[in-house]
Amino acid sequence: MTFLGLHFQDLVFYTLAIILLFSGLRVITTRNPVYAALYLVLAFFTAAGIWLLLEAEFLAIALVLVYVGAVMVLFLFVVMMLDINLDRLREGFWKALPIALPVGGLMAIEMVMIVGVRNFGVEALPAPAGHSADYSNTAALGRVLYTDYLLPFELASVVLLVAIVAAIALTLRERRESKSMDPAKQVLVKKADRLRIVKMDAVVEVEESNNSTVQPEGKERK
């Protein structure tokens, strides 16, 4: 099936690629951070589509589930909760542009020259043979993940553990000023701890007795 000399697969690829590039560009050019995050969601989504074309369906679904479903939602929360001053973010943009633009442009040209069709085109790197319909990408991944790639897989989990430890160590604060009760100590309290009996004369001086704010001094709380 061809359309304008393009196979259906190519057509899907180019459509997704154009959307991906557009949304990627909008992530950094849009003024509103919430829109930027939403464009990033779109970029992830289209990237997942391209991975599906490459027969990497597990990765595609994981990208949608993990990044779109979890990471970006959290990210949106953060963006909406924080009061981000956009003007400060844009400060120095025009000042840096005269240097940044030529440097960035030069890097882009160099990379296109090397990572272009000439080195990574179909002639240089022929497409791998497609798999049959009953081939499971997920099963293939699962088979190597706990055998050939056991060590990197376990180490990646250690990296996550370090991230958890670091996040807790940096944010958990034992607030000393907060007032809380310790029930165990409350139960153990005795009368002698709280009550002090002071013996004193029953007679109070006349001048002071007129003053109504005088407090009885018989009991004193510790």
Add this chain to the structure above:
Amino acid sequence: MENIRYDLVTALPEMIVLGMAMLILLADLFLKQSNRIAIYALAQLTLFVAAYFTWTTHTPSVGYAFTGAFVDDTMSDVLKLMIYLGTGLLFVYSRQYLQMRNMFCGEFYALVLFAVVGMMIMVSGQSLLTLYIGLELLSLSLYALVALDRDNSRATEAAMKYFVLGALASGMLLYGMSMIYGMTGNLNLSDINHALMNAPMPSQELHAVLILGLVFIVAGLAFKLGAVPFQMWVPDVYEGSPTAMTMLISSVPKIAAFAFIIRMLAQGLQTLAVDWQQMLMIMAVLSIILGNVTAIAQTNLKRMLAYSTISHVGFVLFGLMSASINGFVSALFYIASYVLMTLAGFGIILLLSRKGFEAEQLNDLKGLNQRSPWIAFLMLIVMFSMAGVPPTLGFYAKFTVLQAALQAGYLWLVVFAVLMAVIGAFYYLRIIKLMYFDEPQDFAPIQAPVEMRMVLSLNALALLGIGLMPQWLMSVCGYAVVKSLS
């Protein structure tokens, strides 16, 4: 089944350190502040046990585990022992400092041990994947450690800088790795080497892609090492971090970075040696210039040592760039002596700090000889060693590196490096002048635990002792490199 057993035995030291790090995290919850010393003891014990197993399972042969992702050779074992030793010294020196600053907690020791695991993985990594994950494990732990003093705004800023630039460097490294993977189709370093060697005369274009990957990898590594022109984070992070963390960043991870470079460039990308030699050469020359010249203008001790680190990294690259066994051995020798010197130097700075006071200005060293002649003498040895004055270890380290470069035919670069080392001697000798010929401004008594004083004295005297008899350290370095690379 036999395979799994071999894998597990090979990675036993890593598993011990990892398991103990988790145990420390848990044990910390059940300990009162007064019993926290147990955590310290556990951490030291961990290093000791790991060293024991590394030592007893050592064989001079090369063994691969986990389907080739992990290697156990002489270099990995020797470097791991160096890492244990360096970390153990660090624990001894930093204990009092941390106790005085409310940072003496389980998280510190657990995170350092996680960093140690990362370094061990880097040292033993034999595939792009393990090397990278090891590096990330190390870096993440270091970022968190720098920020551990949460209410210190300078430390937080330093951590932020370190994190952002470190993440950028990781990205560059990964991009370069993806190029190499794309061209060779292998993650395993020996397979990559094999694929590049047997490639039917790589065409100009193919070569260009490999070079692009190589540039990104070298740039990423230079970031992590702190070599010019990727050094901008070093002075700020060194100055802003709590001194104990500065000591950590500047010392032991350099051993792992050395291993990373050897594995990556000398083992994996051996066929591209001509190209990376040039890159390392430029970075070496620039690092030596910038490190030595800028250090002269510093008044902050930690900042000065940061620039001194940059120049030392330059010398290490000098050894690496000759791309010969001789060069690698000399570079390893330099790294080992650098780590010993740095630990002793920062150890003395920690010794001079006390509660609410950081000894970090050059002026804080004024008249140290009158306050404590012995500590002043130890600092004298360290400074002489860093400057490369015979008969200290630093002299011999510089000498071997330059000798290797000379053998590789870089006569003018060697002459230049010697000139720069002479310029650099100025700021090390200035510290000696401050200690011995100036009046003290600060008369507070120097307090330190006995074991810290003793270990510090041993460490500094070792600089002198090994400097007089460098042969055994040299033969250890030679044993490590030659058996692994040939």
